Amino acid sequence: YLPLDKKHVLVTAAGQGIGRASAIAFARAGATVVATDINTEALATLEGETGIVTRQLDVLNDDAVKAVVAETGPFDVLFNCAGVVHGGTIMDMADKDFDFALNLNVRAMIRTIRAVLPAMLERGDGSIINMASVASSIKGVPNRFAYTVTKAAVVGLTKSVAADYVTQGIRCNAICPGTVESPSLQDRMRAQGDYDAARAAFIARQPMGRLGTPEEIADLAVYIAGATYTSGQAFAIDGGWTI
Numbered sequence: 001y002l003p004l005d006k007k008h009v010l011v012t013a014a015g016q017g018i019g020r021a022s023a024i025a026f027a028r029a030g031a032t033v034v035a036t037d038i039n040t041e042a043l044a045t046l047e048g049e050t051g052i053v054t055r056q057l058d059v060l061n062d063d064a065v066k067a068v069v070a071e072t073g074p075f076d077v078l079f080n081c082a083g084v085v086h087g088g089t090i091m092d093m094a095d096k097d098f099d100f101a102l103n104l105n106v107r108a109m110i111r112t113i114r115a116v117l118p119a120m121l122e123r124g125d126g127s128i129i130n131m132a133s134v135a136s137s138i139k140g141v142p143n144r145f146a147y148t149v150t151k152a153a154v155v156g157l158t159k160s161v162a163a164d165y166v167t168q169g170i171r172c173n174a175i176c177p178g179t180v181e182s183p184s185l186q187d188r189m190r191a192q193g194d195y196d197a198a199r200a201a202f203i204a205r206q207p208m209g210r211l212g213t214p215e216e217i218a219d220l221a222v223y224i225a226g227a228t229y230t231s232g233q234a235f236a237i238d239g240g241w242t243i
């Protein structure tokens, strides 16, 4: 039994981390996947994966989003995975960082949803999955002002789209991970100077005593993509951080 048999899926930020693991998991669940990322080198690591084609896509570029959807759509499932983490409190965050986080973490999702939704509505079926975080409306996390504000907006965006289209066959849900092993998490740990101490602190946040894996988050994305009786939910997957 393949839960996503004959489903066509668009994934953003599929070059590494959770997006990459999800593209592979969607394909193994029977879907055909268009895996996109701004970084072509990262995308190249997906070459040869059955069921996956890749396209370079900068989700900040409206014309590029429309062009990729026109060429490779229509889609049954959209997984908006692109996002960026900035450090800093409300006082020391640079305004330009906040604007960038808003653009990439929120506006890009509006852009991709607008591009895929008309065809989903025509067919009366579609599943939209947005990457949020438990650092959002669920939980305040120190030193993550821009991130927490924008990921909370993702939860609101998700619920708003879910409410508007629930009677027309469209489901829209958010995934809210705790701390997940990924290339950008590695960068954040290295940037703190003492890598071992930073890693220990990131692990300590999860009562399960470890980081999540991209594959664990990908499993939830596959579930939500195929789930037909849930919409507007923010699914926490966080090693017990928010118990």
Ligand code: NAD
Binding pocket: 012, 013, 014, 015, 016, 017, 018, 019, 036, 037, 038, 039, 042, 057, 058, 059, 060, 081, 082, 083, 084, 085, 104, 131, 132, 133, 134, 176, 177, 178, 179, 180, 181, 182, 183, 184, 185, 214
């Ligand atoms: P990552 O941060 O290591 O990789 C992000 C990917 O996004 C990269 O391949 C990059 O090239 C791509 N990207 C960046 N800008 C882009 C753009 N403009 N257009 C298209 N692609 C672009 O991967 P990750 O850590 O798995 O994070 C993926 C998502 O999961 C993000 O939205 C992140 O906020 C969220 N998340 C991650 C964690 C974690 O602990 N890793 C926790 C909660 C939520």
